[in-house]
Amino acid sequence: MNRVTELLHIRYPLIQAPLYFLTNAELVAAVSNAGGLGTLGPHAGQDSLPDSRYTALDRMRQEIRKVKKMTENPFAVTLINGPDMSFWRPTAEMFVEEGVEVVLINEVLDAEIYDFFRRNRIKTLYRALTPTVANSKEAEKLGADVIIATGFDEGGTVPTRVIGTFSIVPMIADSVNIPVIAAGGIGDVRGVRAAMALGAEGVFAGSLFLTALENPADEKVKRLIVESCAEDLLLFRTLPAYYRTLPTDLSPKLAELEAQDTDRETMFEAMNGYHSLWQAMRLGNFDRGIVSTGTGISVIKSVRPAAEIVSDLMQDFHKGSGV
Ligand SMILES: Cc1cc2nc3c(=O)[nH]c(=O)nc-3n(C[C@H](O)[C@H](O)[C@H](O)COP(=O)(O)O)c2cc1C
Helix, strand or coil, rough: HHHHHHHHCCCCCCEEECECCCCCCCCCHHHCCCCCCCCCCCCCCCCCCCCCCCHHHCCCCCHHHHHHHCCCCCCCCEECCCCCCCCCHHHHHHHHCCCCEEEEEECCHHHHHHHHHHHCCEEEEEEECEEEEEEEHHHHHCCCEEEEEEECCCCCCCCCCCCCHHHHHHHHHCCCCCCEEEEECCCHHHHHHHHHHHCCCCCEEEEHHHHHHHHCCCCCHHHHHHHCCCHEEEEEEEECEEEEEEEEHHHHHHHHHHHHCCCHHHHHCCCCHHHHHHHHHHCCCCCCCCCCCCCHHHCCCCCCCCHHHHHHHHHHHHHCCCC
């Protein structure tokens, strides 16, 4: 046991990161049943994008119910992606109605939101897009239970400052008293050991769970990740900062635009904006999007059940030496 497992009522301090629509009840329940903490990302388990926020809310409610049928263990749900929190209250109230135990709050530092969850006995994980000493201290002051410190190594929307996981984790761990969990580039047990040595009390892994058997990502995506290494990734400037992509039909065009110092808005359009991940990673249309991963993919060697991934990463904890 450590502070993270005690706080979140889980066996192992491993969180499967939200991966947008590349999460579903099956993946989340498998992680939580294996002793980690699964997390439903926005639009989890969906075959299409919603026409309104209300549809999205109702679909999330159904996905939460599905998880609850598959596991009795805690799991997390992402409150809202990004800085627009205007719809937080109906979402938070639905979480209370459905008995959600842990919420991931991206970016937002608002006393009303943290108070709401504390009053309703829901634990909060705070994750800034770009972690800083100041935003971590503020989250602690507002009552967040855990801070996720994400390094530039991560997949998805990377931090706006180029500070790697090795540097960000001890910096944040030294600045707050609540537990810090490391994110970015963790692909096997060596990454877990390094994170713990740097002062983290748990790990948050995303790209690795793209290759879980239960993940709804297109099979081509899983194969590409297993066959690729960090050298294959193209880093390009876009909104809000940078994205990385493995080779897709679209990536030569992005590489060319990047080499010409194209502005971020044009790059965002060229990557097919917010539809980029949906098209390429969920639907397998490599001509219409990108395959975003972190730099830790070099050590991912197979597609396997989420439970095996949890067991492998947490091997020190079964032996009792990790806690
Ligand atoms: C394809 C993809 C989609 C992601 N979507 C989200 C998301 O919707 N919300 C979120 O908070 N983080 C998202 N992330 C970031 C993860 O939560 C996490 O920070 C990241 O995966 C950790 O780094 P790693 O990929 O190197 O393990 C995404 C990451 C990837 C690779």
